[in-house]
Amino acid sequence: MKRYEALADDIARSIHAGLLKPGERLPSVRTASAARKLSPSTVFQAYYLLEARGLVESRPRSGYYVAQAAARLPPEPEAASRPDGESRDVDVSALVFEVLESAMTHDVVPLGSAFPSPLLFPLERVGRAVASAAVHLDPWSTVDDLTPGNTELRRQIALRYLIDGMDVPADEIVITNGALEALNLCLSAVTRPGDAVLVESPCFYATLQSLERNGLRAIEVPTHPRTGVDLDAMKAAIARHAPRACWLMPTFQNPLGSTMPDERKRDLVALLARHEIPLIEDDVYAELHHGAGRVLPAKAFDRDGQVMHCSSFSKSLAPGYRIGWVAAGRRAQAVARRKLTTTLNTNVPAQIGLARYLERGSFDRHLRRLRRTLAAQQEQYIALVARSFPRGTRVTRPAGGYFLWIELPPGGDALLLQRQAGSLGISIAPGPMFSASRGFGHCLRLNCGHPLEPRIDSALATLGRIVAQQLR
Template sequence: MKLYETLAAEIEGLVAQGVLRPGEKLPSVRAQQERRGVSPSTVFQAYYQLEAKGVIQSRPRSGYFVAARRAPPEPEVSRPDAASTAVDVSSLVFQVLDASRAPGMVPFGSAFPSPLLFPLEKLARSVSNSMRLIDPWSTVADLPPGNAELRRQIALRYQLDGAPVAADDIIITNGALEALNLCLQAVARPGDTVLVESPSFYAALQSLERLELKAVEVATHPREGMDLGALAQALDQHKPKACWLMTSFQNPLGSLMPPEKKQALVTLLAQHGVPLIEDDVYGELYFGAHRPALAKRYDSEGIVMHCSSFSKCLAPGFRVGWAAPGRYARAVERLKLTTSLAAAMPSQLALADYLGQGGYERHLRQLRVVLERQRDRMLDAIATHFPAGTRVTRPQGGYFLWVELPAGSDALALHARALAEGISIAPGPMFSAKRDYAHCIRLNYGHLWDATHESALSTLGHLAHS
């Protein structure tokens, strides 16, 4: 056994014997290092292994604790076949989404967090303030690339994240999805191949389907994102035109690429001359002490097309996103002009006003605390109510859990039965070009937790048993 495996086995034995009790704090990484004469990496690997098995859990800014109830283990690394395939998921996606919109539905299948989590009253005041002071000429000047002050505010956040992006390199769009689609159109043509995670966000698959592109699903770790070895093989075999990834809190897994892996990712793609479309809409929703590094931070060749928005972290419904497309900025800007011309000016002005007031960070801190608490409550409910053999991810940000049910389970059948009980879920086949993951579901913990949600998870667990 390796050193970290020996340490992990020892701690797991102490938990099983009751020497370490549920809720008890483990020694810090530094304390374990000094006591045992091992490296910090050895301790971290041991703790990561125990967390993946559900024996312990991390609490940001507090350390590691014995799990109050033994949580289900994490799913294994996905192993899709390496074939290129045409995409045909839209009919299934629309069928599932349409059925999930009925009033009163418990929204575990929703793609959005609760609108009650956002400062809508303050945003409304910013709309009023900015429209009273509007410069009439801005209706012309704010065509692509977008409002200058808003782009300046976004550029300031890039600088804080260590990514060298200037305001002039940013293009404002109608949400992140338009930014992502424009970036995709700038580098790929019908019949080309694009690499995606496995499982992958269904909207990415729909974009490939609409543009008549082929998808190659690449093996993906539930905690650390795409497997770079599998990516290297896919790059050699398929000669793709782009790679579309969520490097931070991927939807649906919630995986987060470590900084060194993001750097290696950018280096690998640069060697092959393949642009990275970095979908980063959840990057601000982290539970740790610091925002995860952007892949864009390591981009010296201009190949990373970074896209994000305010829809998931501040202003749902405003539909303001942006792209920082590097060397492809001119092409993306022209595509924006010829498709939708410009993003709505009132929304841009309002967000520029709000960001200029300095309350954004305070809002984000409060939002992260709520989401982390709701993640823990959903994980606890799954451990209590779901059948033996269930596996579930433990994301360090975002608001999705990926649940792998025991072999033989039928996620589409579970979706239909849950709807009859007033509960929506997102079945796994939505997240695969080949409609794989028939025994998996995605659950949203971004809505305020109450007795209704607890009861719904109990009902869902009962349905999963049967």
């Protein structure tokens, strides 16, 4: 955890505990800097982060004050999950399909969706770049670099790694049909049916579906809603089960939104390297940070090519285009060969169009707007949950992405809530779909990637009323 994040967390805890009251002035930047032995810029970053969370407000020529709404915000979940540590077969697809199929029409309020609003993306500009690529397509481009992908797009992706101080050769990158294909190719490259795989608890349901489809067993590792996977529990699981792979989302994890601090990512990579366990890193939300700078992936600490870093443009630029990639390290050839024998290639005009869009420098301008929008929406949704849900509800405060993890008070039933809400045209994602052991029955994931509108406000109020009825 960075110093400004630690300071922000300390102040946030003081606000939630009532030590700092609404309307009370925070210490000046100079005072806080001297007291904490931090630079003024570090204190400013902490105050900016608290402001983005809606906990403090800036008053011109006066300083920072605890926001009036801060006292009404629900607390965050406190503990890591506690799965039983067993290696088990996975059987979640029926539940996942039931939930997803109930949310596939435009009329449904998309609180359970996995995608942000498509209206947040520059689809017209991207479309023009792709259309131009299709019209002026070099016939040889349809066969050159057939499986690894378009040379220029891979170069542009390699440049983005370089900006983060990571030397990832373009030859290590394989373009895929979205990040999910990249993740599945990596999984098939390092496992065989019957093998055990380390996963977070809770984890993204598509992870569990991939394990189920490939006949693999899941070892669920406790995961904290702020700091990510428990490394001590992971050590014990490795000693007990000898897993063949590890599939994690260390940054803005879906569904929790948790992010492992850099030092824990470094320790994670070192632990897995000692046991020669490849890490499949799902990093599709990395560009959606709410803070000042991009968060480093676990791949940044990889020294022997054991980390296979998977991402895509689907969540940050071009939903529906299904352009993803994997920086596969020492297994780049194995992944490329599996791509060759399955889907062979990824849409060529889309690859070329995205490469040209990236060359023009428009991506970062779009990302700055998108990040501000998602950070503001997150705070708005948290405030609405605080207003609508019963006392005792807990909500995460992710530093990026667009998901909130909600922990209902004792007696709350997320599966029952999902079915009742579905009958009213409201989708949610209940906790058990994120667990091989069907845990988290009192939790749900909420999508805050859609701009607030009256029907979303009304839907959250309805969900709160249903939960309150469950608790009676």
